[in-house]
Amino acid sequence: MMAGWLDIVGMGGPATVQDGGRPGQMHHGVPPGGALVPELLARANRAVGNPWGAAALECLGPLELRARGRALRISVDGRDARALADGESLRVPAPERASVCYVAVDGGLDVPEVLGGRGTLLVARLGGHEGRVLKPGDSLPLGETRGPPESVDTDAVWDDAAPIRLVLGPDTENFDALMAASLLGSTFTVSSASDRVGMRLQGPALAHGDEGASTSRPMARGAIQVTLSGEPIILGPDHPTTGGYPLIATVIRADWGRLGARRPGATVEFHAVSQDEARDAWREHLRRFRGGA
Incomplete structure (x- = not known):
């Protein structure tokens, strides 16, 4: 099965690839990183069948995404999980209640693993997609679908x-x-x-x-x-x-x-x-x- 790609079509605010973090690297001067709001990352990932800490998008504003190479299942903060056909686009609104929102895709974002994590560390320009904030025209590789979707309660976040x-x-x-x-x-x-x-x-x-x-x-x-x-x-x-x-x-x-x-x-x-x-x-x-x- 072709893993496929997630294309960044448009953006109205900064977005980066983030995951569950890269613990155990402090002795190299590398902080653990990870999601700013881990609960929302967990809910988004589990809604599409991923492990809680799989790589996903952490977004401060709206963006437009497009599936390429395969159909995919996508979730924003664990809500509104839906299927996206190959070539179909989706507009993700700006975060409504939190400082950020998380967009997870079944299989996770298969960006290279660096020092045990896939998340972006902007201060060191490593991880994520070329160690930087995403921009229109970027294409992110997707991993293989792993398991069935499930739900997780995050009411306490709010x-x-x-x-x-x-x-x-x-x-x-x-x-x-x-x-x-x-x-x-x-x-x-x-x-x-x-x-x-x-x-x-x-x-x-x-x-x-x-x-x-x-x-x-x-x-x-x-x-x-x-x-x-x-x-x-x-x-x-x-x-x-x-x-x-x-x-x-x-x-x-x-x-x-x-x-x-x-x-x-x-x-x-x-x-x-x-x-x-x-x-x-x-x-x-x-x-x-x-x-x-």
Whole structure:
């Protein structure tokens, strides 16, 4: 069976190829990457019979796609899964509720695997399609169809009013006690300067006594760095692998998607949990969105 191609006919906003990430490469200076909203990637992939982390399109705006070489099954965020005949086009609307949407095709996007992943890492120009943002005229190869479609519940992604859960530390001693209270008791706003490297928050400054002389150390997605000006930055999937700003807290892994789904201008509030609660939340997250995989 011919694998086929997915042609990019038109675009109204940036789009890249993303997948479940490339863990285990931090020692090479390569962040894990992965979908900004993993829950929506999982739902889109499972709706067309793919493993949850197969390569798909992560889109910030509308685009027009065309099937070439074979008929295919396509899904946007796991909704409106439909068949597309060879040569047929589909217009994908801009994301409606989240910051991004995901377009998955049965068999996945068969772009080359680089360092264990197919996702685009723009800061290093690797992965995806030529390591860059897609443009009209690009053609993406498709893999072989794998299995039957299934559904996955992602309602929790859209609980916009729920606080984002975090674990305080490891550098709380660098902050006045009032700063941790301010983090947990204030409402922040997502800045338009946010991207896949980090989400910048506008709100009360979180003053600290660190003058930037700290030794650089490994970073992780979800870590909340605080700059010298007191601005909190929550590290995203394409975060630097090391950094020296103090870390007031870390967003738990189960809430990465709920946070990443928030658009610029959206509000963010935080709630502190224990490490045991964070582990329990992650186990439940795996069961719901990845089918335990």
